[in-house]
Amino acid sequence: MELRDKILKAATELYAETGFRGATTRQIAQKAGVNEVTLFRHFGSKTALLHEAIRCACQTPVSDSLPEVPLDPRTELLRWAGDHWRDLWTRRSVIRTAMGEIEEHPELLPRENSPSACAGRALRAYLERLQSAGLARAPFSTSAAMMTLMGTLFADAMSRDIMAFSYPLEPEAAISEYVDLFIRAIGAGTDQ
Amino acid sequence: MELRDKILKAATELYAETGFRGATTRQIAQKAGVNEVTLFRHFGSKTALLHEAIRCACQTPVSDSLPEVPLDPRTELLRWAGDHWRDLWTRRSVIRTAMGEIEEHPELLPRENSPSACAGRALRAYLERLQSAGLARAPFSTSAAMMTLMGTLFADAMSRDIMAFSYPLEPEAAISEYVDLFIRAIGAGTDQ
DNA sequence: CTCGTATGCAAGCACTCGCTTGCATGATCG
DNA sequence: CGATCATGCAAGCGAGTGCTTGCATACGAG
Numbered sequence: 239m240e241l242r243d244k245i246l247k248a249a250t251e252l253y254a255e256t257g258f259r260g261a262t263t264r265q266i267a268q269k270a271g272v273n274e275v276t277l278f279r280h281f282g283s284k285t286a287l288l289h290e291a292i293r294c295a296c297q298t299p300v301s302d303s304l305p306e307v308p309l310d311p312r313t314e315l316l317r318w319a320g321d322h323w324r325d326l327w328t329r330r331s332v333i334r335t336a337m338g339e340i341e342e343h344p345e346l347l348p349r350e351n352s353p354s355a356c357a358g359r360a361l362r363a364y365l366e367r368l369q370s371a372g373l374a375r376a377p378f379s380t381s382a383a384m385m386t387l388m389g390t391l392f393a394d395a396m397s398r399d400i401m402a403f404s405y406p407l408e409p410e411a412a413i414s415e416y417v418d419l420f421i422r423a424i425g426a427g428t429d430q
Numbered sequence: 431m432e433l434r435d436k437i438l439k440a441a442t443e444l445y446a447e448t449g450f451r452g453a454t455t456r457q458i459a460q461k462a463g464v465n466e467v468t469l470f471r472h473f474g475s476k477t478a479l480l481h482e483a484i485r486c487a488c489q490t491p492v493s494d495s496l497p498e499v500p501l502d503p504r505t506e507l508l509r510w511a512g513d514h515w516r517d518l519w520t521r522r523s524v525i526r527t528a529m530g531e532i533e534e535h536p537e538l539l540p541r542e543n544s545p546s547a548c549a550g551r552a553l554r555a556y557l558e559r560l561q562s563a564g565l566a567r568a569p570f571s572t573s574a575a576m577m578t579l580m581g582t583l584f585a586d587a588m589s590r591d592i593m594a595f596s597y598p599l600e601p602e603a604a605i606s607e608y609v610d611l612f613i614r615a616i617g618a619g620t621d622q
Numbered sequence: 623c624t625c626g627t628a629t630g631c632a633a634g635c636a637c638t639c640g641c642t643t644g645c646a647t648g649a650t651c652g
Numbered sequence: 653c654g655a656t657c658a659t660g661c662a663a664g665c666g667a668g669t670g671c672t673t674g675c676a677t678a679c680g681a682g
Contacts, residue, residue, distance in 0.1 A: 241659090256534055259451040263640060273660050275642085284640060296577055326606065338530020340592050341523065342448055348593055358596055375612055381598050382607030384577035386582045392589075393581030400532050401540055404550055415574030422568055433629090454669060465630050467672085476670065 242280060242334055245270045249291035254331035258339055270379060292346060295332055298353050300327065302366040311426040314364075316417045319391060322357055323413055326395035334396060354392075358384055368426060376425025387420050434472060437462045439485035446523035450480060450531055462463055464498045475529055484538060487524055490517065496556040503565055503618040506556075508609045511583060518587035526588060546584075558620060565581055568617025579612050 248270035252261040265282050266411065267274040281287035301321045305314055327335065336346055348354060362384040368374035394412060398405050421427050440462035444453040445498040455476050459466040474478045497506055518525065518529035528538055538547060560566035586604060590597050599607065613619050 257449060257530065260534065276500060276659065278641065335530045338449065340526045342452065350595055355596060378611055379607050383611060386611050387606055390578045390581040391586030392585045394577060403542055404547060412574055415571050416578055419570055419575060419578050419615040423582055423611040468629065470671065
């Protein structure tokens with residue numbers, strides 16, 4: 239069904255812009271180039287439509303760019319960080335809206351299989367591999383280290399456009415710096 | 431005026447829970463124990479009332495816990511990180527709501543004198559002092575390093591309650607780990 | 623006491639919201 | 653062809669929204 243997808247796309251975009259209350263059925267219909275009645279015939283209610291739309295928007299192919307056998311931590315982490323940041327950045331609008339309304343709509347709470355949770359587990363497993371291989375020599379909790387890198391990328395992607403004055407570095411340069419700092423933090427540098 | 435403050439408090443709480451659209455004048459009035467008409471007589475319109483409420487909610491006494499002359503980076507940073515995290519944590523609800531609605535209400539954009547921006551500048555200046563004093567020996571951009579620590583604390587405070595399964599460590603322990611990692615990242619450890 | 627001011631109360635207005643109903647139209651398929 | 657189905661269109665309903673008006677009441681200052 240092409241029409242169904244057009245509706246879901248319009249609903250997701252409008253939700254990202256204006257939130258649950260702000261996304262009215264009339265606007266969704268107009269944005270999708272569809273009559274308002276069609277929404278209800280397809281999805282039953284506005285709530286059901288938006289839940290379906292957000293559910294689809296959260297299904298993303300998880301890029302699995304961390305190697306099973308670590309060789310060059312800096313290169314591997316830099317690539318992964320770039321992928322993860324770009325994913326957060328392109329979806330920043332929906333993420334921010336959903337986070338802002340979570341207390342009102344706890345049914346949208348990110349589950350253990352959400353993209354972020356999966357990425358976190360992948361990174362943490364990679365860090366454990368680094369430790370086992372002796373490539374990360376500092377004493378650190380893999381859980382805390384994971385939150386450090388992911389939190390940095392998350393905050394950057396969420397705030398960069400709304401607090402531009404705080405971000406003198408371009409995304410690519412900033413991510414590279416983040417990774418350098420992280421590499422030193424976990425003792426994976428070449429000079430230690 | 432005690433009544434005016436009661437209204438502002440109720441408005442802020444309701445805004446944090448339900449957003450701009452969700453915070454209706456009738457509910458604000460009821461929560462404040464005040465007649466609805468009184469809101470309009472005091473503030474003119476719902477928009478003006480909420481702007482005033484959010485403006486007040488963003489005025490916080492900036493805890494200035496970073497010393498002018500750094501002595502013990504770990505202790506000083508740990509104390510500052512704890513203060514900053516607690517501030518974010520107690521206000522996480524309003525912050526999340528405001529971030530989710532920023533595209534719709536750009537007039538609420540955090541300015542250069544927002545608490546976070548001020549905290550960021552303070553931290554960055556402290557990092558420069560560390561460098562000058564030779565207490566942070568790694569080569570790093572103070573701007574990126576600042577974003578790293580602040581981003582980590584920000585992400586933790588914003589996500590801890592809604593993705594609890596990702597946070598095995600208690601706040602205090604987690605912050606301590608963050609600071610340890612940060613200390614190594616900037617080369618301020620005692621073992622380097 | 624008297625008067626101005628602040629607040630409460632009840633009613634209502636114009637509008638938007640989610641959603642429904644009834645009917646016309648066009649495409650698809652046996 | 654005829655029948656079924658998906659969609660569009662117009663109208664509307666009940667509920668909620670921001671906001672206004674008119675009037676009653678209390679209270680403090682002169």
